[in-house]
Amino acid sequence: MSDVIVVGAGVVGAACAYYAARAGLDVTVIDRGPVAGGTTGSGEGNVLVSDKEPGPELELAVLSNRLWRTLAGHGGFEFEAKGGLVVAETSEIQRRLVDLAAKQDVEHAVVPAGALRDYEPHLAPGLAGGVFYPQDAQVQPMLAAATLLKHGADKYGRGTLRLRLGVGVTGFIRSGERVTGVRTTHGDVLGGAVVNAAGTWGGEVAALAGVRLPVLPRRGFILVTEPLSEPLIRHKVYTAAYVTNVASDSAGLETSAVVEGTVAGTVLIGASRERVGFDRTTSVPVLARLAGQAVALFPVLRGVRVIRSYCGFRPYCPDHLPVIGADPRVPGLYHACGHEGAGIGLAPATGHLLAQVLSGARPDLDLSPFRPDRFPEEAS
């Protein structure tokens, strides 16, 4: 019997397991697939503070950013403190970007139009300026999840952090009201607490416990280019529209240019957001739009070849905040899911805070904005 059962071996589940083991708890991680097989395996690896409105998510992001830097000391997941450059197409947008940066109260530098090419020599002409965020970083998300689990097991004992892959959760075991374990495709697993870190599928896991958690998929496509012989793009570069799209409630397709180079030499190009359920069918018009936006931002990319694309499902909640903490409706059930497109970035803080809750300590941040029962029962 474990102290904690974590459902989900994506980056958030891995972080929960890591910090819980560090706090001295016995942890079993269960996933129906492999490590990082869901949304974690379909992301870009963003560790961003730049795209967050001031408020609880930004606080979470700032804490997480600090924790990622500590974890990066272990190595193994290509942590790159590349910095992010948000660019503005018009002077009006630039003014709003500068306002936002002032309110965010994170480290940044306002970049006038004339200085943009000092940051990115290949940027298209005619942009109105930008804001540079040195704290923005990137990790290889699959390696990050796998490495956190491995470090947790190596450092705090293999008996302390166990991994059970290819095991699907089919129900919950209860003693009275209290959750005392999970039923799986491979037998019952008992534990003192169950953490729902099932990402986009978090709503389904919650439903097994009889509670509603409105986590829904928002599809995103990413284009990957051939490896370039010399890096053309130094930072994560995106247009201001990305910030508004992240927080948007639109059900239709939204795209904004997000372009960055990687350690492997490829260039990743995003970002699109659509609410189409779990439909994996590739939409060529969406890919075409992503390509067009990237070329508009970096004309030098026009002749560069795309060799693949992939899509993933960001788990979003109606208010675009994640769900973190104990579920007051079901004693013994905890949630750590619904991070939308920021799950990689927010994972360590989520795991750290949840481990504090699980071990009875006072969490470093107020978790009430993230509480699981904040949604109206009869929401859309």
Add this chain to the structure above:
Amino acid sequence: MTDVVTDEARAGEGVTYDLVVVGGGPAGVAGALTAALAGLRVALVDSSARLGGQYFRHTAVPARAPGLDRFLRQARALSDRAEVLSRHQVWSVTREPDGDLLVHANSPEGGAVAVRGRRLLIATGAYDRPLPFPGWDLPGVLTAGGAQALLKGNGVVAGRRVVVSGTGPFLLPVATGLAAAGAKVLGVYEAGGGLGLARHPLLALGKAGEAAGYAVSLARHRVPYLTRHAVVEAHGEREVEAVTVARLGRRWNVLATRIVECDTVAVGYGFVPQIDLGVQLGCATRHDVDGSPILETDAAQRTTVPMVWAAGEPTGVGGWRLAEIEGRIAGRSIIAHRRAPGAGVEVAAGEVAGVLARRRDRWRAFGAALQQAYPVEPGWQGWLRDDTLVCRCEEVPLARIREAQELGATDARSIKLLARPGMGWCQGRICGYAVACLAGEPQQPPRRPIAQPVTLGALSDTDTPHDSAH
């Protein structure tokens, strides 16, 4: 931000073809010609400069492949009756809101081309299935199909000292072709079998003449043919100088080895059907006898997606004869569909009843028998060392794959995500089979939303109001 988008060029501006065929091998040409002869407007798109597919394009010179004359007649007849777009690489097929299919391709000049059709025939053939072994990344190590391709250039292989290794009947035409072109073929090492040439499965089902022809040709060139033998390592500083040939046990474990000096190695362990476009469109797949993912088709060669047919290797590897028959059946079924779009499977089946269908079924059974006769045994994994590259594009050695498995990668996809095999230029076409074997699972249908590299410029040019998502 606005981008000036130029309209994606449309082949046959404004034309909606009755049928667009992707692939110019025996299946595609037969299907296209059958439909064109019945008066359908047909376009055929192929990546090569000339029609023929893997088999007829790379056919041995001067020894002419069986069926070549017949194929060339068909190809000529097709050119008179249909739009043939050669040197066009198809990277995606999408469905328009009105149900038409849009075939997106790179033109020879690197531009974007979209061919619009009511119906699609997927006849994209198969690609070589190599297995990794130490030194297989040295220049001079080729796939069996790659060695065939060498024969195109006159005299390229003359004087070379060649070793042919792998499993399956395709090794024979490769070896005889190379020998006839003047190469010194030092040996054909067939990892499987134990049957020898005299009882070669080609002798079954009326291919005796063909098999005997290969046997005679090998004998004339004094080429030894050894079963239960394979090249398990290639040696050399900058290019291949020698190989280790092993005598193999039943499961392909190494029993004894010797060194053979050579400068070229042709290796082939069968073929992987190319089904990317079908998977993009959501066609149902299944595993063939040898575990390869293939497109599911009915008696009329229809896939599970409306208006999409498949013929040839994408429905199961079976060789050029089967491919041609399936192409003709698909063509007839497509003609029947245009006459009576509402009719069900019976009409289409009625069109293909009789001789053609029976011949197809016989060749399919033969193809399945060949796959059973030449299985890939797991012992090859023992040929690898920790530093043997499994994925050459991303330079991923075996050790890194094992590390990924220890980190919790329990299937081929998560091995790819953690260790990067299959993420490079070839998108796992070369290493996909080997990685699936190492993961201990059958090869999964390929997820390649972009089936061929396409420039960002060409991709963005497909973003026209005409075919936007809304």
